[in-house]
Amino acid sequence: MNGSDTEEDQDQDDFHDACETYDMPTDMTLEKAVEEAQLAINFFFNNKFDEAKNLMKPYCHSSMYHAVGFSVFSFLEAMLTFEHRHIVNAGEALKNSLSVCNRYRKKNTIGESLGKIVKKTNYEQYTEEEAHAELCHAECLLLKAMLTFMEDETLSSFIKAGIKIRSCYNSYKECHQVLLNRSWGKSVTKPHFESGVKMGIGTFNLMISLLPTRVIKLLEFIGFSGNKQLGIQDLQKGYAMQGLRQILCVMILLAYHLIVVYVLSHQEGDLKLCEKIITDQLKLYPQGVWFLFFKGRLEFMKGNLNASIEWYTKSWKSQEIWPQFHHFCFWELLWVNCFKMDWKQAGVFATNLLEGSRWSRTMYSYQKAIILLMSSDEPTKSEKVVIQNLMKDVPKYKQRIAGKSLPMEKFAIKKAERYFAQNETLILPVIELMFLWNLFKLLKKNFKMAENVLKLIEKALRNLTYMVPLNKYDKDNRALLMLLKGACLRQMASPLQALECLEHAISLQKEILEDAYIVPYAIVELALLEWDAGNKEKAILALEDAKYDFVFVKVAVQIDHKFFCF
Structure with missing residues (x-):
């Protein structure tokens, strides 16, 4: 046994x-x-x-x-x-x-x-x-x-x-x-059994394929399989069947193509497949909270901000039995409104999450604080008090899983500390978090949206240039803005300008005091520039540098994901 x-x-x-x-x-x-x-x-x-x-x-x-x-x-x-x-x-x-x-x-x-x-x-x-x-x-x-x-x-x-x-x-x-x-003969239950097998084997193959290469090798050694293409094929076969688990194949395919791909890689999900699936499912479940939500996510990934708000709101208001599901919608609506730079509305959803959700109060406190910071160049006295209290709350709710802190919570805690160490200021903290959540790839879907983000970055760079006296984090802040500008310009198909900004960020490596993640992320962006230009070997070499030269950087896990999810 x-x-x-x-x-x-x-x-x-x-x-x-x-x-x-x-x-x-x-x-x-x-x-x-x-x-x-x-x-x-x-x-x-x-x-x-x-x-x-x-x-x-x-x-x-x-x-x-x-x-x-x-x-x-x-x-x-x-x-x-x-x-x-x-x-x-x-x-x-x-x-x-x-x-x-x-x-x-x-x-x-x-x-x-x-x-x-x-x-x-x-x-x-x-x-x-x-x-x-x-x-x-x-x-x-x-x-x-x-x-x-x-x-x-x-x-x-x-x-x-x-x-x-x-x-x-x-x-x-x-x-x-x-x-x-x-x-099986003429068994009427075979399609239900087969759809379950396709769902199970397909999901295992797909999810294991998303793990770092070294982990996949270990899992394959003990009998697991991690073939992404086979996983997707099995799930699509399960979706095409009229079996009991067909709907589970649908949910996994939508979650993968609309969420997992966009969070963990620089690829695009199969939006045409998602469009077809969602259209079919909304005919069956026109008020179904799940498919209204996925429709909102589909529009968001296309860069259609107003349409995504419409569908997310429909999902949110379609049921009250499980109010906790509203939090998924609030999270998405927060970021859609951040892209619209409607800081007031984004703040409403940040407040809803902080007051109602138990998932990560550390992140919710930080997100509400930085949205308030972005709302105006000069916060009022009462707003400053609210921001101060939120930043003080950030470390109080830190979670540990298997004895380890969550990387994004650790990031939020460090930034809250920086806020107080830096005369109660942060440099474009919402845009920085957009980048770290891998949301910049949406900028290429909507030029106006990208242009607005670029204007914010350039304004922050001008302010930094004329800042007197300089604080000790000046190089960290400058490197951050150069990284954000380079990443934004890459999405806007301006590779030469992007290259100049990213190289500037990397050149500041020895002068950066705290934000050690900036240089490896800049190298990843450089690699993606090479990849976009068709220079795949150069891209892989650059990614290997980012992966191994910065092994002690706290965001190494994200770098590893970015590396092998090509």
Whole structure:
């Protein structure tokens, strides 16, 4: 018995006695369970969250699909609220789901287990229920791993979650073999099973491919696979099917192409595919909060600021049952309004996040403070007091995951310290944060937007030139502005001017006191200039320099992502 089995058995034991008191349902067939799960999905994506959960509840102790469905809805509530009671409830639901799934999974005798070592598994021996139970079991393990991380953000939780994820991946691989090697005949449940396999294997391939190269090599050594193209292909096949998990393939594809790609790389998402998917889904779920949100994100990524505000607002106002979902919309609306330089409206959403969301009060405090700083050249006395208090609050809410601070929270804390050390000023802090969140790539979609950002940078450079007396952070500030100007000009297709600015930023390396991230990021921008010009070898060499020469820079993780996500 391996380590993952031990973890899995532990999850099962807590509910073993309770689950034995439930009889196997005589009125709930596999086909009917799948039908009710599909109905629950339709309820859920039409914002009827309570109806979806209540439909799953009556059979959640006896039917695998009802158990998994109830767990998924409980998990989403925990993820959105981050409240302890919801996390506990989700954990209980998932333990129950694992127990129910294990009851239906294929049981091997000792002889059959030993036989696997010397001969191939006979997948014809799997019944349909056993095949679906293996798939549902894999899905529960993945959610349980994610919940373990939410329950306790320590190193031991990481290890426990990792064990569950490995067991989950092995279950998906087993399901893939069942799909390929079992005779399904005219089974009406096969499309539902196949869409789940495509979703699971595709998601693992895609997500693992996004990790740093050294991590991928380690994971491949212990049996994982990280092929991005295969992952996307599987998810698109799952999306093209009319299976139960088709909607999950849809959500993952949209999240990848509209969010992950834009945060973690310098590539573009497949916006045409997203347009098609969203159009289709909005016909089915015209008031669905998720697809209204993705429509807003699609317009934002196209540079259509007013359209994105319209769709994000529709998403925000489409439901009140889960107000926590509003925070996703508030985050996006904050940044859309920052690009519009509507600092007052951006401040409204910054306040909403700070007062209502539990995700990162460190970032929310910092963001509200810097938006107030950008609102006017000379803040009023009362505004200064508010900004001071917000900056003092920034370090109070610092989080640690697996014993380590979050890089962007550490950045915010350093900048809050700089604010006080620099006579209560910061240089274009919102534009700096836009750059670090990888939002500058939107500038090439909207020339007016890019021009407005460039004007702000040039104005700040002029002010810095005439600043008397100079403070000790003058070179840090100048290097920052040169980096921002160079990055902006690159997006505006002015490579020679961009090159001049970036080289200026790099030339200040030895005079920079604190902002060590500026030079490696400038090198990344130089590499991207080379890449845009078709000089791929030069680009890769420059990126290798940024990756290895600045290994001790606190933003090394982001550099690594930028490097290998080409």
